[in-house]
Amino acid sequence: MPTLSHLLLALGQALLLFAAAPLVSGLSRFERAKMHTRHGPGIFQDYRDIAKLLKRQDITPPDAGGVFRVMPIVMLATLFVIATGLPIFTRFTPLAAVGDLITIVYLFALLRFFFSLSGIDSGSSFAGIGASRELTMGVLVEPIMMLALFVAALLAGSTNLGAIGTAIADGEVRSAAATVLAGCAFAFAIYIELGKLPYDMAEAEQELQEGPLTEYSGPSLALVKWAMALKQTLVMGWFIAVFLPFGSATELSAGGLLVGLIVFVVKLFVLFGLVAIVENSVARARFRLTPQHSWLGVGAASLAFVFFLVGL
Amino acid sequence: MTPLEFLGLSLALSLIGAFASLILGRSETLASGIASVAGVLAAASGLGAGLLSLTGPVSTLALDGPYPFAHFVLRLDPLAGLMVAVISLLSLVAWIYGLAYVREYSGRGVGGMGFFMHLFIASMMLVVTADNAFWFLIFFEMMSLASYFLVIFDEDKNAVGAGFLYFFVAHAGSVLIMAAFFLLANAAGSFDFEAFRHVSLSAPMASTVFVLGFLGFGAKAGMIPLHIWLPKAHPAAPSHASALMSGVMIKIGIFGIVKVALDLLGGGQPMLWWGVLVLAFGAVSSVLGVVYALAEHDIKKLLAYHSVENIGIILLGVGTGMIGLAEGQPVLAVLGLMAGLYHLVNHAVFKGLLFLGAGSVIFRVHTKDMEEMGGLAKTMPWTALSFLVGALAISAIPPLNGFVSEWYTYQGLFAAALSGSFLVQFATPIAAVMLALTGALAVMCFVKAYGVIFAGPSRSAHAAHATEAPAPMVTGMVVLALACVCLGLAAPWIAPVIGGIASATLGLPTTTLADGALLIPGAASTTVLSTPLIAILLLALATLPIVVKAMFSGTRIARRRSDAPWAAGYLPDIRMALTAKSFAQPIRMFFVPLYAVRKSVAGAWSHITIGFENFVCLARRTEPWADTRFVDPVTRGVTVTGRWMQVIQGGDFRIYCLYIVGALIVLLAVAAH
Numbered sequence: 001m002p003t004l005s006h007l008l009l010a011l012g013q014a015l016l017l018f019a020a021a022p023l024v025s026g027l028s029r030f031e032r033a034k035m036h037t038r039h040g041p042g043i044f045q046d047y048r049d050i051a052k053l054l055k056r057q058d059i060t061p062p063d064a065g066g067v068f069r070v071m072p073i074v075m076l077a078t079l080f081v082i083a084t085g086l087p088i089f090t091r092f093t094p095l096a097a098v099g100d101l102i103t104i105v106y107l108f109a110l111l112r113f114f115f116s117l118s119g120i121d122s123g124s125s126f127a128g129i130g131a132s133r134e135l136t137m138g139v140l141v142e143p144i145m146m147l148a149l150f151v152a153a154l155l156a157g158s159t160n161l162g163a164i165g166t167a168i169a170d171g172e173v174r175s176a177a178a179t180v181l182a183g184c185a186f187a188f189a190i191y192i193e194l195g196k197l198p199y200d201m202a203e204a205e206q207e208l209q210e211g212p213l214t215e216y217s218g219p220s221l222a223l224v225k226w227a228m229a230l231k232q233t234l235v236m237g238w239f240i241a242v243f244l245p246f247g248s249a250t251e252l253s254a255g256g257l258l259v260g261l262i263v264f265v266v267k268l269f270v271l272f273g274l275v276a277i278v279e280n281s282v283a284r285a286r287f288r289l290t291p292q293h294s295w296l297g298v299g300a301a302s303l304a305f306v307f308f309l310v311g312l
Numbered sequence: 313m314t315p316l317e318f319l320g321l322s323l324a325l326s327l328i329g330a331f332a333s334l335i336l337g338r339s340e341t342l343a344s345g346i347a348s349v350a351g352v353l354a355a356a357s358g359l360g361a362g363l364l365s366l367t368g369p370v371s372t373l374a375l376d377g378p379y380p381f382a383h384f385v386l387r388l389d390p391l392a393g394l395m396v397a398v399i400s401l402l403s404l405v406a407w408i409y410g411l412a413y414v415r416e417y418s419g420r421g422v423g424g425m426g427f428f429m430h431l432f433i434a435s436m437m438l439v440v441t442a443d444n445a446f447w448f449l450i451f452f453e454m455m456s457l458a459s460y461f462l463v464i465f466d467e468d469k470n471a472v473g474a475g476f477l478y479f480f481v482a483h484a485g486s487v488l489i490m491a492a493f494f495l496l497a498n499a500a501g502s503f504d505f506e507a508f509r510h511v512s513l514s515a516p517m518a519s520t521v522f523v524l525g526f527l528g529f530g531a532k533a534g535m536i537p538l539h540i541w542l543p544k545a546h547p548a549a550p551s552h553a554s555a556l557m558s559g560v561m562i563k564i565g566i567f568g569i570v571k572v573a574l575d576l577l578g579g580g581q582p583m584l585w586w587g588v589l590v591l592a593f594g595a596v597s598s599v600l601g602v603v604y605a606l607a608e609h610d611i612k613k614l615l616a617y618h619s620v621e622n623i624g625i626i627l628l629g630v631g632t633g634m635i636g637l638a639e640g641q642p643v644l645a646v647l648g649l650m651a652g653l654y655h656l657v658n659h660a661v662f663k664g665l666l667f668l669g670a671g672s673v674i675f676r677v678h679t680k681d682m683e684e685m686g687g688l689a690k691t692m693p694w695t696a697l698s699f700l701v702g703a704l705a706i707s708a709i710p711p712l713n714g715f716v717s718e719w720y721t722y723q724g725l726f727a728a729a730l731s732g733s734f735l736v737q738f739a740t741p742i743a744a745v746m747l748a749l750t751g752a753l754a755v756m757c758f759v760k761a762y763g764v765i766f767a768g769p770s771r772s773a774h775a776a777h778a779t780e781a782p783a784p785m786v787t788g789m790v791v792l793a794l795a796c797v798c799l800g801l802a803a804p805w806i807a808p809v810i811g812g813i814a815s816a817t818l819g820l821p822t823t824t825l826a827d828g829a830l831l832i833p834g835a836a837s838t839t840v841l842s843t844p845l846i847a848i849l850l851l852a853l854a855t856l857p858i859v860v861k862a863m864f865s866g867t868r869i870a871r872r873r874s875d876a877p878w879a880a881g882y883l884p885d886i887r888m889a890l891t892a893k894s895f896a897q898p899i900r901m902f903f904v905p906l907y908a909v910r911k912s913v914a915g916a917w918s919h920i921t922i923g924f925e926n927f928v929c930l931a932r933r934t935e936p937w938a939d940t941r942f943v944d945p946v947t948r949g950v951t952v953t954g955r956w957m958q959v960i961q962g963g964d965f966r967i968y969c970l971y972i973v974g975a976l977i978v979l980l981a982v983a984a985h
Binding site: 014018051054055056057058059060061062063064065066067068072073074076077078080081084095096097098100102103105106107109110112113116117120121122123124125126127128129131132133135136138139140141142143145146147150151153154157158159160163214215218219223287288291305309 | 687689690696700704707708709710715718719722723726729730734737738741744745747748749751752753755756758759760762763764766767768769770830837838839840841842845846849850851853854856857858860861863864865867868869870871872873874875876877878879880888889890894895896897898899901902
């Protein structure tokens with residue numbers, strides 16, 4: 001069982017990420033505006049939006065049932081659990097019992113289950129199509145994710161995310177080429193999972209009126225928006241934890257944690273900067289052509305697998 | 313009481329229930345009441361037998377049979393105990409549920425239904441405990457026949473067609489199993505399984521026996537491409553019988569594969585390719601099963617295809633276990649087989665639950681078409697909640713039971729890939745990716761199923777006016793939903809028991825599978841999982857958003873319902889609501905080649921049907937062959953002779969006088985001579 005200090009680290013990490021998530025999404029908006037040479041909102045705009053929405057009336061569509069009501073809470077609770085398992089500031093997982101790669105993949109499936117179901121439950125046809133797309137993207141992405149992580153796990157000898165990160169940081173993996181390719185494939189999968197252009201299929205604003213979110217309003221919408229920001233932060237943190245763990249704390253000490261925190265913020269800033277460049281220089285891909293894109297990820301992950309097999 | 317006495321009591325009660333139900337068939341309430349009471353008692357007693365023999369020791373009962381080769385031997389080893397426990401649990405729930413559900417079938421022979429249900433359950437119990445090939449085959453046939461009559465219970469064209477297909481495939485499978493057993497019996501000189509266990513076969517002979525057994529039992533399990541009967545037969549049966557067929561009967565196929573490969577052929581080392589073959593069939597079955605399920609909008613057909621998928625997942629575990637045994641890695645062998653057996657138990661529970669949920673919905677809405685349902689969560693809350701638990705469990709969502717067994721399956725595949733030969737290193741990660749794809753598709757499929765049935769607007773008048781299912785049906789579903797939760801959260805205490813069963817079956821030492829509240833895939837592994845911890849965290853951390861929401865509630869106006877969902881400025885219409893078909897449309901568009909496989913398998917089946925029809929034609933032609941060759945010439949000869957006789961007997965008396973004169977002349981000539 002986890003020790004008390006690990007448990008405190010896990011909960012502190014989850015709360016810190018929760019508190020900082022709107023800042024991360026605000027930063028994305030800020031960068032986007034700068035690239036459009038617009039003045040744009042400040043980086044704290046998302047906090048103001050959420051606070052405003054929390055004070056508004058909650059309006060539910062007439063046919064919505066219990067799933068629609070509980071989804072924002074389930075979504076945030078699941079993200080908190082994921083946040084306790086990911087090695088964010090440290091090299092090891094704060095809660096090893098949650099930090100297995102398969103557990104994390106399936107916790108994201110729990111999130112997706114309720115997120116999409118709420119779309120159908122709202123009774124809106126836009127939300128329903130958004131739900132269908134959200135799950136279809138999951139079907140296309142999950143095999144890439146699993147193969148890339150499985151190859152990395154095989155190279156490291158464990159499916160624990162902390163152990164994989166440690167092996168990569170220490171250069172103990174057998175095949176560098178396979179690791180780099182698996183990292184590329186995983187980065188691609190993560191990018192789709194972020195739900196940004198050109199792959200914002202489910203919550204496409206102009207096309208599907210934000211998909212499963214169509215009917216949310218007031219405090220529920222505030223929680224969902226907050227959860228979406230937290231999800232993007234966590235997904236990126238997942239990639240950093242496995243493939244870019246350099247600089248995080250190897251043991252539980254105040255100094256190490258501080259360095260880990262600063263390094264994580266820098267990495268997050270750089271990666272979201274790269275994401276912003278991609279996001280603002282492409283148009284939305286056609287939904288029916290996305291499998292052609294995802295084959296690219298499958299190809300990269302398969303190549304990593306082949307490199308692992310031959311031991312390159 | 314000993315486990316065997318419990319088993320005997322259970323079988324006796326089933327027999328009493330069966331005949332009481334048949335005799336009292338005139339009075340339907342009495343017949344179904346007595347059948348259910350006897351069924352519940354039999355199941356409780358069976359549960360005792362199963363649970364008592366989970367940890368051993370093995371108990372056997374041997375009697376002399378009617379023939380020297382047919383010793384009546386019953387053997388309750390841990391594996392059989394597990395199967396008996398699963399059969400009993402599911403039949404217990406099915407009987408409780410059936411108490412109300414058979415009303416749907418009143419006036420159509422409820423007594424007969426009780427009879428066949430009892431016979432079906434008893435024969436399943438006997439199949440898993442029989443320890444003699446002769447009796448095993450007898451009970452296996454009994455099980456197939458009893459379930460055949462449940463499949464054709466509706467007696468419409470659909471059900472009879474499905475029944476024929478089921479009958480055909482079941483018997484094709486039986487023939488293969490028979491061939492495998494005869495080969496073993498030939499080598500062992502006896503039909504007793506005990507003798508099979510000690511015989512050592514040559515490698516090609518052992519492989520032949522394995523392949524025959526694998527295909528024979530695989531047809532019963534419903535693995536692709538031998539699954540064609542499953543999505544037709546299971547939906548045709550009454551829902552509590554479907555729950556038993558999908559939940560338990562197809563597991564007898566898995567049980568048979570494990571029995572043949574690991575128990576009966578246990579005398580020699582299994583070959584590596586056996587395990588890889590099982591793995592390959594498992595991977596293909598799991599992906600194709602769920603892809604086909606997504607395209608269905610008949611709720612019971614959808615669930616039946618998911619049985620194909622889950623059989624695939626169980627086979628992945630079993631295959632990993634066989635690979636471990638072949639490669640001489642005892643930890644891997646136990647881990648893999650344990651994952652398969654755990655998923656077997658889990659699938660029985662959540663698939664039983666989902667079929668019962670589907671039955672409750674059909675009971676109220678009177679259609680199997682999901683497009684006619686919708687919005688039932690508001691009118692049938694208990695059914696909806698139970699179905700949601702089942703849907704989450706089958707989609708392998710943590711911390712429920714489906715996730716636990718899939719996690720062990722992944723860990724088994726990972727351990728095999730880490731230390732196996734090149735073939736294994738190549739095959740197992742691919743199997744893991746297939747499992748991931750299956751998981752993502754299953755989530756989509758059950759969001760669709762729950763969403764279209766229970767969420768959103770009502771899509772028909774029946775759905776709008778539905779009421780909650782009767783109390784016995786709700787009880788049955790809630791019991792299974794609780795079992796799903798318990799099998800997930802109590803995994804750290806259940807996994808070692810199932811691991812013990814796996815190691816007893818394999819004859820290997822046990823391995824570390826749990827420590828305190830942690831699940832560990834083998835002592836050497838560095839990763840852990842804790843479902844109780846995840847559940848506690850989920851519940852505890854859910855308070856945080858609730859608190860955030862409550863903090864701002866002071867200035868907020870109370871929640872209200874809008875008049876209609878937003879529809880881009882148009883008036884919303886029920887025809888705008890999402891349908892099951894449109895929900896799965898992207899997958900049908902992206903996975904076209906996989907659906908082509910189904911078409912070609914269906915094509916193969918139509919060849920079989922055409923072949924069967926040709927055979928019938930040939931038989932019709934063969935039957936009159938004797939007529940044309942023998943009977944017809946004789947009759948023709950008789951007629952011709954008759955005509956000649958007519959010429960002689962012309963009727964003219966003068967000619968008769970002439971005959972007499974002629975005869976006198978001849979006689980005189982003879983006498984004079």
